[in-house]
Amino acid sequence: MKTQVAIIGAGPSGLLLGQLLHHQGIDAVILERRSADYVLSRIRAGVLEQGTMELMREAKAGERMDAEGHIHEGVSFSINGLQRRIDFKKYAKGKTVMVYGQTEVTHDLMSARAKEGGVTVYEAENVQLHDIYTDKPRVTFTKDGKTVELECEYIAGCDGSHGVSRQSVPKGAMTTYERTYPFGWLGIMSRTPPADHELIYANHARGFALCSQRTPMLSRFYVQVPLEDKIEDWPDARFWDELKARIPQHTAEKLVTGPSIEKSIAPLHSSVSEPMRYGRLFLAGDAAHIVPPTGAKGLNLATGDVSILFRVLLKVFKENRTDLLDKYSELALHRVWKAERFSWWMTSMLHKFSDDPFAHRIQLAELDYYTTSEAGLTNIAENYVGLPYENVE
Ligand code: RFL
Ligand code: PHB
Numbered sequence: 316m317k318t319q320v321a322i323i324g325a326g327p328s329g330l331l332l333g334q335l336l337h338h339q340g341i342d343a344v345i346l347e348r349r350s351a352d353y354v355l356s357r358i359r360a361g362v363l364e365q366g367t368m369e370l371m372r373e374a375k376a377g378e379r380m381d382a383e384g385h386i387h388e389g390v391s392f393s394i395n396g397l398q399r400r401i402d403f404k405k406y407a408k409g410k411t412v413m414v415y416g417q418t419e420v421t422h423d424l425m426s427a428r429a430k431e432g433g434v435t436v437y438e439a440e441n442v443q444l445h446d447i448y449t450d451k452p453r454v455t456f457t458k459d460g461k462t463v464e465l466e467c468e469y470i471a472g473c474d475g476s477h478g479v480s481r482q483s484v485p486k487g488a489m490t491t492y493e494r495t496y497p498f499g500w501l502g503i504m505s506r507t508p509p510a511d512h513e514l515i516y517a518n519h520a521r522g523f524a525l526c527s528q529r530t531p532m533l534s535r536f537y538v539q540v541p542l543e544d545k546i547e548d549w550p551d552a553r554f555w556d557e558l559k560a561r562i563p564q565h566t567a568e569k570l571v572t573g574p575s576i577e578k579s580i581a582p583l584h585s586s587v588s589e590p591m592r593y594g595r596l597f598l599a600g601d602a603a604h605i606v607p608p609t610g611a612k613g614l615n616l617a618t619g620d621v622s623i624l625f626r627v628l629l630k631v632f633k634e635n636r637t638d639l640l641d642k643y644s645e646l647a648l649h650r651v652w653k654a655e656r657f658s659w660w661m662t663s664m665l666h667k668f669s670d671d672p673f674a675h676r677i678q679l680a681e682l683d684y685y686t687t688s689e690a691g692l693t694n695i696a697e698n699y700v701g702l703p704y705e706n707v708e
Pocket of ligand 1: 358360442474615
């Protein structure tokens with residue numbers, strides 16, 4: 316098999332890159348370890364920045380998103396029960412975000428690719444990268460018991476945090492900077508109406524909570540839990556009681572509860588691997604960096620990388636601008652580190668790290684300041700809706 320760009324991973328990064336290249340006549344083959352159904356069963360992010368929406372449209376996969384996604388013009392913080400709204404229209408120069416699940420984004424990209432005849436090999440086992448520091452890189456994999464070799468010009472490592480791409484880089488060629496947090500998020504999905512018309516991020520003495528949503532009859536909620544907790548420790552009734560204790564009283568009183576249709580616990584992490592390139596391998600999305608979900612940045616950061624990588628590859632293939640290959644990592648990392656900072660800050664401000672009442676008072680004072688000063692409101696709003704993409708000259 317032969318292609319111009321071998322893409323490892325059919326998550327949002329890989330699928331989006333595949334579509335964008337395809338529409339410019341650049342051939343790409345996507346290799347995915349799991350089945351399409353498995354990829355679609357993962358419930359993850361729910362908030363799209365404007366840049367992500369625009370890229371979905373550019374990839375000709377934005378029609379259903381525009382019809383069914385919900386534009387949000389603000390978000391609320393609950394500070395020990397006191398609700399403060401951040402108005403994006405006012406503080407982020409009219410920009411907004413869209414509530415549309417990652418599952419739907421992935422679904423739309425998969426259907427667009429299938430309709431246009433793009434090749435995705437699902438259940439590709441034992442994917443291995445070879446000769447990545449030469450101008451003839453290769454990828455091998457096993458499909459239905461047979462070993463297949465894929466020759467290519469470039470490899471896009473879009474295979475998430477546990478993928479094979481980053482692991483194929485020799486030790487010492489990349490540096491990883493990371494933070495772990497001493498808690499996780501217990502999340503549930505329920506067929507109930509949202510708690511409020513916009514998202515609520517809550518700091519409470521009992522711990523963090525988030526009221527999110529997908530559609531008028533599908534909601535997503537999270538509470539901070541100790542890392543040792545198991546799903547079995549959290550029957551639905553206990554989850555709803557804990558959520559209600561952490562959010563504003565007027566919201567808790569009108570909250571409609573119901574059986575959970577999904578329940579999972581995710582640990583929180585920050586990490587960045589630098590540089591995001593080794594030879595002809597380019598990392599994008601979770602393969603290169605992880606953010607805690609508190610700023611809703613994970614998926615959006617992945618699409619930001621894809622935007623830059625796509626524009627670099629386009630100029631390489633169409634104008635022979637191979638000099639730009641050296642710029643990819645630097646351009647991507649500018650934005651990555653700012654989103655890492657925002658996600659870390661949101662996590663630090665909103666979660667309970669200890670029983671120290673002084674530390675909690677300091678958090679409350681900082682949140683009070685940020686949600687009442689023009690500078691603070693602008694800071695949160697600009698970062699939440701997403702910082703601008705770097706230009707590829
Ligand atoms: P993905 O979505 O992880 O996709 C990578 C794909 O690569 C495949 N793969 C391989 N394929 C071939 N060979 C191998 N050796 C492979 N190894 C892996 C995987 O099966 C997968 O299909 O990465 P991508 O495309 O970069 O997208 C990034 C986003 O998915 C991610 O940033 C967000 O979902 C992060 N995230 C969240 N972000 C938010 O903004 N809000 C959230 O609420 C939120 N919740 C989450 C999350 C990430 C989670 N993970 C990764 C555990 C909840 C969870 C549980
Ligand atoms: C979600 O809806 O799953 C979601 C929304 C905002 C976040 C994290 C998760 O910050």
